[in-house]
Each structure stands twice: as structure tokens, then as C-alpha cells.
Amino acid sequence: MQLDLFQDNNPDALVANLNPQQRQAVEYRGKALLIVAGAGSGKTRVLTHRIAHFLAAKELWPSQILAITFTNKAASEMRDRVESLIGASSEGMWIKTFHSACLQILRREADRLGYDSNFTVYDTSDSRALLKRLLREAGAEDADIKPQQAAAIISNAKNELKDAEDFARNADRSNPKERIVAEVFQGYERELKRNNAFDFDDLISETVHLLRAHPEVRGRYQKRFRHILVDEYQDTNHAQYALIRELTRPMPDEYAIFDDRTGEQIPPAELTVVGDSDQSIYAFRGADIRNITEFERDFPGAQTILLEQNYRSTQNILSGANAVISQNPYRKAKNLWTDAGSGELISVFTGYDERNEAAYVVDQIKQLHTQGTNYRDMAVLYRTNALTPSLEAELKTQRIPYAVIGGLKFFERKEIKDALAYLSIISNARNDEAARRVLNIPARGVGEKTELKIAQFARENDLPFRMALARVGELGLGPKLTATIEEFAQMLSELEALSAAEGPAEVLKLLLTRSGYRASLEGSRDPQDEARIENLDALLGQLYQWQAVNPEGTLSDYLAEVTLAAAADEIEDESGTISLMTLHTAKGLEYHTVFLIGLEQGTLPHIRSFDEPGGLQEERRLMYVGMTRAKQKLYITNALQRTLFGNTSSFVPSSFLNDIPQELCEQVGQERRALRESNYQAPRTSWQGALNTVAAVRDNKDLTLEVGDRVQHDTFGTGKVIAVSGTPPKQTAEVRFESGPTKRLLVKMAPIVKL
Numbered sequence: 001m002q003l004d005l006f007q008d009n010n011p012d013a014l015v016a017n018l019n020p021q022q023r024q025a026v027e028y029r030g031k032a033l034l035i036v037a038g039a040g041s042g043k044t045r046v047l048t049h050r051i052a053h054f055l056a057a058k059e060l061w062p063s064q065i066l067a068i069t070f071t072n073k074a075a076s077e078m079r080d081r082v083e084s085l086i087g088a089s090s091e092g093m094w095i096k097t098f099h100s101a102c103l104q105i106l107r108r109e110a111d112r113l114g115y116d117s118n119f120t121v122y123d124t125s126d127s128r129a130l131l132k133r134l135l136r137e138a139g140a141e142d143a144d145i146k147p148q149q150a151a152a153i154i155s156n157a158k159n160e161l162k163d164a165e166d167f168a169r170n171a172d173r174s175n176p177k178e179r180i181v182a183e184v185f186q187g188y189e190r191e192l193k194r195n196n197a198f199d200f201d202d203l204i205s206e207t208v209h210l211l212r213a214h215p216e217v218r219g220r221y222q223k224r225f226r227h228i229l230v231d232e233y234q235d236t237n238h239a240q241y242a243l244i245r246e247l248t249r250p251m252p253d254e255y256a257i258f259d260d261r262t263g264e265q266i267p268p269a270e271l272t273v274v275g276d277s278d279q280s281i282y283a284f285r286g287a288d289i290r291n292i293t294e295f296e297r298d299f300p301g302a303q304t305i306l307l308e309q310n311y312r313s314t315q316n317i318l319s320g321a322n323a324v325i326s327q328n329p330y331r332k333a334k335n336l337w338t339d340a341g342s343g344e345l346i347s348v349f350t351g352y353d354e355r356n357e358a359a360y361v362v363d364q365i366k367q368l369h370t371q372g373t374n375y376r377d378m379a380v381l382y383r384t385n386a387l388t389p390s391l392e393a394e395l396k397t398q399r400i401p402y403a404v405i406g407g408l409k410f411f412e413r414k415e416i417k418d419a420l421a422y423l424s425i426i427s428n429a430r431n432d433e434a435a436r437r438v439l440n441i442p443a444r445g446v447g448e449k450t451e452l453k454i455a456q457f458a459r460e461n462d463l464p465f466r467m468a469l470a471r472v473g474e475l476g477l478g479p480k481l482t483a484t485i486e487e488f489a490q491m492l493s494e495l496e497a498l499s500a501a502e503g504p505a506e507v508l509k510l511l512l513t514r515s516g517y518r519a520s521l522e523g524s525r526d527p528q529d530e531a532r533i534e535n536l537d538a539l540l541g542q543l544y545q546w547q548a549v550n551p552e553g554t555l556s557d558y559l560a561e562v563t564l565a566a567a568a569d570e571i572e573d574e575s576g577t578i579s580l581m582t583l584h585t586a587k588g589l590e591y592h593t594v595f596l597i598g599l600e601q602g603t604l605p606h607i608r609s610f611d612e613p614g615g616l617q618e619e620r621r622l623m624y625v626g627m628t629r630a631k632q633k634l635y636i637t638n639a640l641q642r643t644l645f646g647n648t649s650s651f652v653p654s655s656f657l658n659d660i661p662q663e664l665c666e667q668v669g670q671e672r673r674a675l676r677e678s679n680y681q682a683p684r685t686s687w688q689g690a691l692n693t694v695a696a697v698r699d700n701k702d703l704t705l706e707v708g709d710r711v712q713h714d715t716f717g718t719g720k721v722i723a724v725s726g727t728p729p730k731q732t733a734e735v736r737f738e739s740g741p742t743k744r745l746l747v748k749m750a751p752i753v754k755l
């Protein structure tokens with residue numbers, strides 16, 4: 001039927017399900033249209049309907065449309081929405097992110113910039129590595145310039161469309177730092193070009209330079225793209241803004257473009273942008289809200305349409321989100337409303353630690369799934385990736401399929417794999433792959449040639465690679481290299497000895513320092529490396545907890561468990577997978593149920609925002625983005641303590657929680673505490689209570705359970721033992737809780753009392 005709609009050329013049917021303002025936006029014809037509105041008011045829906053409307057009215061071909069979104073996930077959702085509207089393939093239509101659109105243009109036009117079309121795109125770590133070398137060569141140690149600082153300065157310059165020469169011209173020559181950065185910037189550009197490489201920011205700025213320097217190329221793209229639509233316009237930076245401007249700015253007479261068929265002159269491309277200044281969350285990358293506020297000045301005669309009805313969320317969720325964002329100063333109040341009804345209350349849960357928080361979240365997920373909510377309709381959102389390990393571990397244990405969107409799963413991340421490879425070679429000296437992986441991690445100057453030599457020696461002497469390392473003296477390498485490798489082998493021996501006496505967590509803790517891995521990440525100042533440290537700390541925290549639950553567990557037990565758990569990733573059922581992602585990635589998306597985790601001071605708002613101007617406001621917008629992803633049900637959770645690097649720190653709940661009116665929330669955590677208080681010794685405060693529970697856990701040593709016994713669990717309430725196995729102290733019990741879940745517990749460790 002939808003195909004008919006398209007073939008019948010019936011654009012009116014497309015606007016039947018829209019409110020008057022949305023309909024006006026879809027049907028508007030003119031050079032420039034700006035739609036500003038709060039979350040969930042149908043901005044993206046208007047964009048997709050507008051695209052379909054152009055097609056159905058046969059005003060444009062798919063290939064004449066360029067639609068730009070911010071994330072790959074948003075782009076693929078937009079494509080799906082358009083295809084289901086037109087009932088046909090959207091082939092030929094560009095629905096892309098800024099970066100992927102520019103990448104495609106540059107691939108085609110590379111030779112005009114003196115590049116080959118097979119150029120490489122340097123990711124952040126490639127750029128940092130290059131900058132580090134250049135800084136060293138420029139003697140930056142004395143001026144104390146970190147690669148990360150230089151990278152940020154260069155990135156900002158590129159986002160402002162300033163090249164190395166501009167930068168050098170404007171640099172204050174009497175300031176040694178500026179002089180060095182200017183010099184390094186020029187060297188960096190030279191090296192990129194020599195390597196036939198662009199960095200991330202180049203993709204956009206170079207496309208702008210290309211279009212500016214070559215009007216005939218600009219004309220070609222203007223001729224092709226007759227209508228450009230940009231979603232999430234509030235997050236465009238200057239370079240992105242300039243790109244749009246080049247693609248819509250009138251052509252000079254000598255480069256005027258003409259219709260091949262009619263011979264008529266073609267006017268500039270038209271533009272539709274939609275945005276919400278309350279959802280601007282990329283100021284740190286140079287996003288400029290002024291692009292939205294000054295749109296009318298930049299595009300004279302532009303039409304502005306406001307949308308006010310929210311179709312996504314229930315009133316409780318919307319009121320909660322509005323209450324949070326209204327704390328931001330200097331914003332235009334919006335009149336966003338919904339007729340969806342008040343809906344369920346926002347559930348607020350306080351866990352005593354991150355495992356308790358994860359257990360609660362996963363348990364709710366299981367219950368919702370049992371009650372018929374598909375996994376694909378649920379998402380867990382967080383401020384930073386470091387918050388996921390306990391959650392991922394719990395999801396794995398409970399065999400719930402999940403996907404980490406826009407990021408690697410925890411156990412697939414490089415630093416985690418590195419750490420596990422270290423643990424693996426310590427646990428099993430015959431694991432050649434692991435030994436070879438860590439040989440030069442962190443960089444100790446052992447190159448591939450040396451690695452191959454060692455491997456060959458190992459083969460000839462029928463030795464594992466690890467053993468060949470110990471005999472590196474026989475290889476005739478240079479003295480320095482030989483000493484480095486001997487030292488590496490010696491370190492592995494020490495760690496092997498340690499692992500015989502200590503638990504895996506202690507081994508990991510020591511190896512991160514002894515190997516120099518931690519120091520190399522700490523020294524790098526690359527934000528990615530900062531995240532890597534957080535992740536390694538998270539792994540360590542998780543390992544300590546694993547050790548607490550498996551006091552007899554060995555390193556190889558742990559590694560086997562992790563590997564098997566990773567294999568559980570394969571499972572997926574017809575209800576899809578749960579999505580895990582950062583708040584930044586979640587922009588524009590929506591889910592039936594949303595869990596916002598890690599609502600603590602220092603996590604959200606993030607600690608780094610405290611001393612940045614406007615930092616707290618940007619964090620509040622992130623919170624607003626997170627809350628407004630939920631359609632029917634919103635959970636907000638926090639943990640009173642988190643374990644990082646074996647250290648447990650306590651956290652205060654996020655100040656944003658105080659902004660949500662009490663009557664919109666139900667405090668699940670307090671209910672849980674009340675339950676506990678009514679059943680046994682009352683803890684004094686919630687989190688001391690949690691510690692008491694942990695202490696009580698250790699007193700379970702002599703507890704033995706039998707099938708049929710009733711127990712009270714700290715998190716899950718009362719339940720009945722339905723199976724037991726093993727004998728104390730290794731007895732495990734399967735308990736079916738009245739609150740729904742069935743759990744397998746190690747009796748001596750579980751936070752339970754026998755009733």
C-alpha cells in the first residue's frame with residue numbers, strides 16, 4: 001500500500017498523520033527552513049516526511065537529496081524511516097554523517113588536493129602518536145607541551161577552518177609554547193600529506209577548502225544535491241556550518257549551473273535544518289549554538305517553525321526532563337506538552353555499589369522481558385564507557401543479549417585484551433599469541449623484525465615463544481635490545497611466581513605497573529588513553545570482586561570464565577538485543593524503556609565539567625537528552641560506591657536528581673531498604689547498611705541451605721531455595737525470589753539470611 005502511495009504520486013497521504021505545525025513544515029517550499037523544538041516533538045519525523053513528500057510529489061529524485069545526521073546509528077534509522085514511508089529503496093540518496101559525506105567527496109576529488117584517492121584516515125591515536133614524535137623533535141619537553149594539548153589546539157583551529165599557515169601568522173612569536181605549536185602544526189600537516197593521510201577534522205575542513213578553491217566542483221555538487229537537510233543542527237561547528245553554506249550559497253555567474261534537459265539556470269540548493277538548543281552537547285568539539293540562533297540572519301527569508309507537542313514520552317517523563325533543563329540559565333523557555341497521559345512514575349534506585357546497581361538493572365530488564373517488552377526496546381545509557389563492565393558482566397551471567405552501540409564491548413577493547421593477554425601468558429607460558437601480543441606493549445622498542453627472529457629461534461629449538469625470550473642472549477641482537485627483552489622475560493617470571501602465591505587481582509595490579517603499561521597511558525594525555533586507564537581500573541575492580549566471590553579461584557579459572565562469557569555474546573533471541581551506549585550516542589534515538597545509570601556527582605555531572613565554563617550546563621543538557629529518550633518507562637540509578645583500581649570510593653548522588661520533583665518518582669532503593677529494615681537489624685544509613693550487609697555476608701560461613709528453605713536477600717527480597725549443589729564452604733543454592741528472578745548464589749558469600 002505504501003508502494004502505491006509513492007507510485008500514485010499522493011503526497012497528501014503523507015501529511016495525514018501530522019499536526020498542523022508539522023504539516024506546515026513538511027509542505028513548506030522555499031529556500032531555507034528552520035525547525036526548532038524540544039525533544040520528541042517530531043523534528044526527525046518531519047525531516048523524513050519532508051523527504052518522502054519531495055519524492056512523492058516528484059519534485060526531487062532520491063539522488064538529489066543530501067540528509068545529514070550526527071551518528072551512524074541515527075543515519076541508518078533515518079534511512080529505514082524514509083524507506084518505510086516511500087515503500088521503496090532509497091538508493092542513490094545520501095543519508096550520511098558529516099564525516100562520511102565528506103569522506104566520499106574527498107575520495108572522489110582527492111587529486112585536486114594533491115592526494116591519492118586511497119588516502120588513509122588517521123584516528124585519534126594515530127594523530128597523537130605523530131604529534132608526540134613531532135613535539136619531541138621540536139624540543140617541546142622544555143616548553144612542557146603535551147601531545148593532547150597540541151592536538152586540541154590543532155583540532156580547534158581546523159574546526160575554525162584555520163590552517164597551519166594562518167595559525168603561524170597569528171601566533172605570538174614571543175611565546176615559546178605558541179611558537180612550538182605553530183611549528184609542530186606545520187610539520188604535522190606536512191607529515192599527513194607525505195603519508196597520504198587526513199585526520200578526522202580534515203575530512204570536513206578539507207572538503208570546505210576544496211569547495212571554496214574549486215567553484216566548478218562546488219557547482220557539480222550543488223547541481224547534484226538540490227535539497228539538503230540537517231538533523232541535530234544545534235551541534236554543528238563552524239566547519240560543518242561552512243560546508244552547508246558552500247553547498248547552498250549562490251554560484252557566481254561564470255560558474256552558473258544549468259539544467260541538462262531544459263537548459264535553464266539552476267538556483268542554489270535549498271536547505272532544511274532542525275535542532276533544539278537544549279540538546280546541544282558538543283560544545284567541546286566546537287559546536288556553536290549561534291549557528292541556530294543566527295540562522296535567520298545567515299539565510300535571509302528563511303522560515304522558522306516551532307513544534308510544541310511531544311509525541312514520545314509520558315507526562316511524568318517529560319515533566320521530569322523539563323524540570324531538569326529549566327535549571328539552565330539563559331535559555332528560552334519552551335512550551336512542550338504531551339497528551340500521552342501521566343504514565344508510570346520514574347523509578348529511582350540507589351545501589352550500594354556498582355554490582356548492586358547492575359544487578360538491579362539487569363533484574364528489571366529480565367522482568368520486563370518476561371512481561372513482553374522486547375530486548376530491542378530497552379536501552380541502558382551512561383555518561384562514560386567506564387561504567388559498563390559490571391553491567392556487561394551481569395548481562396553475560398544472566399545470558400541476556402546486548403550490544404554496545406558506537407563503542408567496543410568491554411572485553412573487545414584493546415587495553416582489556418592487552419591486560420588479558422598479559423594474564424594469559426602468566427597463567428600459560430605456552431600461549432605464543434599472548435606472548436607476542438604483549439612483547440611490545442607498552443612500546444619498548446621491540447619491532448616486528450625482532451619478534452620474527454625470536455619466533456624463528458623458538459621454532460628451530462622447539463620452544464614456546466615465552467621460553468625463547470629467556471634465551472634471547474643467544475640470538476645475537478644488539479646489547480640494548482637484548483637487555484630490554486631479558487628484562488621483559490624476567491618481569492614475566494616474577495609475575496608467574498607472584499601468581500602462585502597471590503590472587504589474580506594482585507597479579508593484574510602489579511603487572512600494570514611493572515610492565516610500564518599504566519605509566520605509558522598516564523603519560524600520554526590522550527583522552528583515549530585516559531579512558532583506557534579507567535577501563536583497566538574497571539577490569540581490576542571487577543577482578544577483585546570476582547576474587548571475593550571465588551576465593552579459591554585461580555588465574556586460569558578467571559580467564560576461562562571470561563572466555564566462556566564472551567562466547568555467550570552469540571546468543572540472541574527474537575526480541576533482539578539490549579542497547580548499551582553513551583548519552584552522546586543516544587542523541588535522537590528513542591526506546592520504550594530507558595535506564596540512566598551512574599547518576600552521581602563526578603560521573604554525571606562529570607568531574608571534568610566542574611571547572612569548565614558552561615560545563616555544568618552542558619552536563620545538564622546531556623541529562624535532558626538521556627531522560628527524553630524514554631517513551632514509557634524511565635529508570636534512574638546510582639551507586640553509593642564504586643571500585644576503581646582496587647580502591648573503593650563513595651559517591652554522592654547527582655545534584656540533577658534533586659531537580660526532579662519528588663511526586664514524579666518512586667524511590668525503589670528506599671523501598672528496598674525499608675524491606676530490609678523490617679526484616680532484620682536496621683542499618684544506620686543506606687550505605688553503611690550496605691557495608692553491614694557485606695560484613696554480614698562474610699558471616700555466612702557456616703550457613704548451609706536445603707531445598708525448601710526460605711531466605712531473605714538484600715536486593716531480591718524473600719525467596720525459596722529450589723536446588724542446592726556442593727557442600728560448604730562451596731555450596732551454591734538456586735533461589736526463586738518472590739520478586740521474580742531465580743538466582744544461583746554462593747551461600748557463604750551471598751547477602752542473604754535464612755528465615
Ligand SMILES: Nc1ncnc2c1ncn2[C@@H]1O[C@H](COP(=O)(O)OP(=O)(O)OP(=O)(O)O)[C@@H](O)[C@H]1O
Nearest residue numbers: 017018019038039040041042043044045311312588
Ligand atoms: N504527529 C505525530 N503523530 C504520531 N507520532 C508522532 C508524531 N510526531 C512525532 N511522532 C513520534 O514521536 C516520536 C518522536 O519523534 P522524533 O524522533 O521525530 O522527535 P525529535 O523532535 O526528532 O526528537 P529528538 O529531539 O529527541 O531528536 C517518534 O516516535 C515519532 O514517530
Ligand SMILES: [Mg+2]
Nearest residue numbers: 043044231588
Ligand atoms: Mg530527532
